[in-house]
Amino acid sequence: MNYLSITLPLGVCIAALGSAIGLGMAVTAAMNAVARQPEAAGKIQIIMVIGCAFIEALTIYAVVVVFILQGKM
Amino acid sequence: MQPAVAASSPGVSVEMPRLYQVLGPDLVPHDLMAFLDTWGGNILALGALILIVILMTRAASRSEAVPGRFQNAVEAVVEVLESLFRDILGSSTREFLPFLGTLFLFILFMNLTGLIPLLHSPTSQFEITLSLAIVVFCYVQIVATRKLGLIGYIDHLMSRPRDFVSWLLAPLMLLLHLVAELARPISLALRLFGNITGEEALIAAFTGLGVLALSTTGSPVGVPLGLPFIFLGMLFGLVQAFVFTILSAIYIAQVLPPEGEDHGKDTIQSEGAVR
Numbered sequence: 001m002n003y004l005s006i007t008l009p010l011g012v013c014i015a016a017l018g019s020a021i022g023l024g025m026a027v028t029a030a031m032n033a034v035a036r037q038p039e040a041a042g043k044i045q046i047i048m049v050i051g052c053a054f055i056e057a058l059t060i061y062a063v064v065v066v067f068i069l070q071g072k073m
Numbered sequence: 074m075q076p077a078v079a080a081s082s083p084g085v086s087v088e089m090p091r092l093y094q095v096l097g098p099d100l101v102p103h104d105l106m107a108f109l110d111t112w113g114g115n116i117l118a119l120g121a122l123i124l125i126v127i128l129m130t131r132a133a134s135r136s137e138a139v140p141g142r143f144q145n146a147v148e149a150v151v152e153v154l155e156s157l158f159r160d161i162l163g164s165s166t167r168e169f170l171p172f173l174g175t176l177f178l179f180i181l182f183m184n185l186t187g188l189i190p191l192l193h194s195p196t197s198q199f200e201i202t203l204s205l206a207i208v209v210f211c212y213v214q215i216v217a218t219r220k221l222g223l224i225g226y227i228d229h230l231m232s233r234p235r236d237f238v239s240w241l242l243a244p245l246m247l248l249l250h251l252v253a254e255l256a257r258p259i260s261l262a263l264r265l266f267g268n269i270t271g272e273e274a275l276i277a278a279f280t281g282l283g284v285l286a287l288s289t290t291g292s293p294v295g296v297p298l299g300l301p302f303i304f305l306g307m308l309f310g311l312v313q314a315f316v317f318t319i320l321s322a323i324y325i326a327q328v329l330p331p332e333g334e335d336h337g338k339d340t341i342q343s344e345g346a347v348r
Contacts, residue, residue: 043160046319053316057260060267067270 004073008066015062022055089277092191118195121182125175150178161322162329169325172212177318180205180265184310187273188303194269194310202266206258209321217328229328230254261320268313276302 030048034041093101093109101109109116132147140148154174159166180196187194195201217226228234230250231243280299287295 046157046160049312049316050319050323053264053320056268057264060264060271063271064263064267067267 002073004069008069008073012059012062012066015059019055019059023052026051026055089193089273089280090191091193095191114193114195114198114201117186117192118179118183118201121186121195122179125178125182129178157319158322161319161326163326165329169216169322173318173322173325176205176209176321177314180314180317181310184269184314185307187269188276188306188310194273196265196313197270197273199262199266202269203258203262205265205317206262209261209324210254210258213321213324213328216325220328220330225330226328257324261317265313265317268309272302272306272309276306 026048030044033044037044091109091113093106093113098106129147132144136144151170151174154177155166155170158170158173162169183195183201185194186192187197217229221229227247230247232239232246232250234240234243234246276299279302280295280297283298284295286298
């Protein structure tokens with residue numbers, strides 16, 4: 001039992017918090033855009049999914065670090 | 074590898090049991106078990122690939138003017154994929170559709186393999202996602218050299234310097250582009266690996282909790298707590314396969330020579346330039 005057992009979940013938690021805010025903003029903007037211009041929905045959707053993938057990747061990196069450090073717990 | 078979800082183990086495991094682990098050391102020789110621990114993912118990936126090849130060659134070899142049920146389904150999949158990539162690649166979609174479509178189906182099949190009980194996703198092994206990303210990386214380099222020529226590609230990496238100031242900035246641009254180019258396969262591989270591993274760990278953890286919840290009563294079955302997350306896993310597998318191929322398509326689109334005034338293409342390309 002060392003500090004890792006509390007810092008690892010905490011680290012993912014903070015990363016997920018940031019990602020959640022970012023994703024919320026991205027999806028809000030995409031929904032507004034679709035509401036204003038429904039005919040561009042397909043293009044907006046692709047851009048949104050790509051952006052979401054980049055935002056989400058940051059949490060994923062935190063999770064990968066957790067997987068790596070899990071052996072030391 | 075620890076043998077996974079066992080009701081007797083104190084903690085909750087993060088890995089579902091695999092077929093050969095359930096059969097146990099009595100039925101499976103020790104050498105074979107060690108072999109499957111290392112190569113099981115590759116065997117499943119090969120299985121997924123063979124399944125795609127069989128399905129697609131069957132659909133292609135028996136194509137008729139009036140399509141049957143099976144041919145209709147395959148054609149619908151191909152059409153959806155084509156309309157998806159047309160937004161990004163424009164008029165050269167047909168050229169890259171075979172590669173990107175195969176990549177999509179392969180990753181999708183590998184992701185969904187993990188939802189079949191006693192199997193696991195090959196994409197939850199970093200070696201497999203990294204090799205997929207390296208394939209995409211090499212493919213992009215080859216396409217770039219073939220479309221732009223070697224000089225043209227270096228020119229592209231220096232952001233096409235034409236006047237004095239941009240020539241001054243060219244070495245910096247070259248360095249930046251090279252770093253970005255090398256970071257892409259790593260970020261592609263990490264994204265797919267992390268997502269699929271996380272999803273599998275989630276399903277395993279909740280299934281383990283469900284087993285743990287009833288283990289004190291000695292019940293042979295548990296509460297199916299993992300069930301809702303299997304549907305989440307189906308969605309994630311689809312989205313991740315989608316993201317991986319869309320990003321590959323954008324990497325390809327960035328190295329294609331600019332074609333006319335295609336406005337929509339430009340917006341998506343500049344979006345992808347963020348990487």
